[in-house]
Amino acid sequence: MAKQEILLESGTNELELLTFVLCGQSFGLNVLKVQSIQQYEPASLTKIPRTHHAMLGMMLYRDKTIPLIDLSAALDLEREREANEKQIVIVTEFNNVINGFLVDSMNRINRLNWEDFIPLDRALGSSGKSITGSIQIDGEDIMVVDLEYILSIISPNLAIGDINEETAKLSSQKSREEVNVFFAEDSNTIRNNVVRILEKAGYRNIKSFEDGQQAFNALVELRDQGDAQLPHILISDIEMPQMDGLSLCKKIKEDRQLEQIIVIMFSSLISEQMSLKCKSVGADDSITKPEMDKLVAMLDRLCLKGKNPHTEDMAKK
Numbered sequence: 001m002a003k004q005e006i007l008l009e010s011g012t013n014e015l016e017l018l019t020f021v022l023c024g025q026s027f028g029l030n031v032l033k034v035q036s037i038q039q040y041e042p043a044s045l046t047k048i049p050r051t052h053h054a055m056l057g058m059m060l061y062r063d064k065t066i067p068l069i070d071l072s073a074a075l076d077l078e079r080e081r082e083a084n085e086k087q088i089v090i091v092t093e094f095n096n097v098i099n100g101f102l103v104d105s106m107n108r109i110n111r112l113n114w115e116d117f118i119p120l121d122r123a124l125g126s127s128g129k130s131i132t133g134s135i136q137i138d139g140e141d142i143m144v145v146d147l148e149y150i151l152s153i154i155s156p157n158l159a160i161g162d163i164n165e166e167t168a169k170l171s172s173q174k175s176r177e178e179v180n181v182f183f184a185e186d187s188n189t190i191r192n193n194v195v196r197i198l199e200k201a202g203y204r205n206i207k208s209f210e211d212g213q214q215a216f217n218a219l220v221e222l223r224d225q226g227d228a229q230l231p232h233i234l235i236s237d238i239e240m241p242q243m244d245g246l247s248l249c250k251k252i253k254e255d256r257q258l259e260q261i262i263v264i265m266f267s268s269l270i271s272e273q274m275s276l277k278c279k280s281v282g283a284d285d286s287i288t289k290p291e292m293d294k295l296v297a298m299l300d301r302l303c304l305k306g307k308n309p310h311t312e313d314m315a316k317k
Contacts (some may be wrong), residue, residue, distance in 0.1 A: 011246045011247050013244055017030065018109050019108060019110060026140060038100070056069065067100065070102045071103055074150045075145070089102055119133040131146060179232050182208075183198075185236075191210075203296075212243030213242035245267065246278070254282075
């Protein structure tokens with residue numbers, strides 16, 4: 001499976017979901033996270049003592065070792081595995097990290113629309129943080145796995161971290177307070193952490209949204225009111241229900257009354273190829289999670305030191 005062959009056209013609000021089986025249940029994950037699919041070879045595994053119960057060890061992959069995680073254990077699924085059963089490893093790349101996830105078997109790749117995705121709070125209530133939500137395929141509800149959350153539990157260093165004191169004091173707090181920020185992110189945990197850290201840095205004028213559609217609706221409402229308080233900058237995740245970040249950015253940049261808004265794509269999917277996709281829909285810059293120091297520095301550069309006429313007008317407001 002080559003990534004070049006499966007990337008969708010930018011800004012169509014579509015996703016391709018790889019479905020697989022764990023303990024007789026169907027699950028899915030975004031194909032953009034998948035680097036390859038391998039047959040599991042137990043002989044290639046080196047066990048590591050005193051690790052999370054879902055961490056099987058390190059496996060050999062393309063002449064290097066990567067972590068291998070038992071996805072059924074990470075999701076607390078109970079099963080009885082037959083001794084001769086052949087399993088599959090899904091090798092993923094996101095947050096600039098490569099990991100392997102052990103699953104029972106593969107199904108197929110499905111082209112879907114983010115509008116059909118049902119977020120966690122509507123799908124499962126308040127439980128199941130390892131699941132972002134569900135989407136129906138051929139009459140079956142497919143649970144979409146939140147690999148970022150799972151990795152943040154197994155490897156806390158990969159979670160959204162705090163900023164250092166130097167970054168917090170890098171710019172005038174007063175200048176940062178003048179910047180009007182919109183932030184679109186479907187993960188409640190990530191959304192709250194990012195807002196908390198940006199506020200610590202002095203970016204206190206923040207409005208957050210659970211998906212791209214909510215953010216765009218708010219922008220349109222301000223635009224139609226002729227409101228001068230349109231945000232100076234919008235930070236957006238890429239993977240979101242209803243409207244994804246690429247579609248959101250494309251809609252903003254195609255609107256003559258909104259196009260001056262600076263857009264940063266903040267996602268675990270950022271790579272050289274994804275950065276090109278972000279640029280193709282008009283994004284001003286992109287950065288991978290969880291690099292909060294770099295995100296604050298990027299906000300400073302684009303909002304406080306740039307020559308964007310929209311941000312230069314802040315001092316007059």
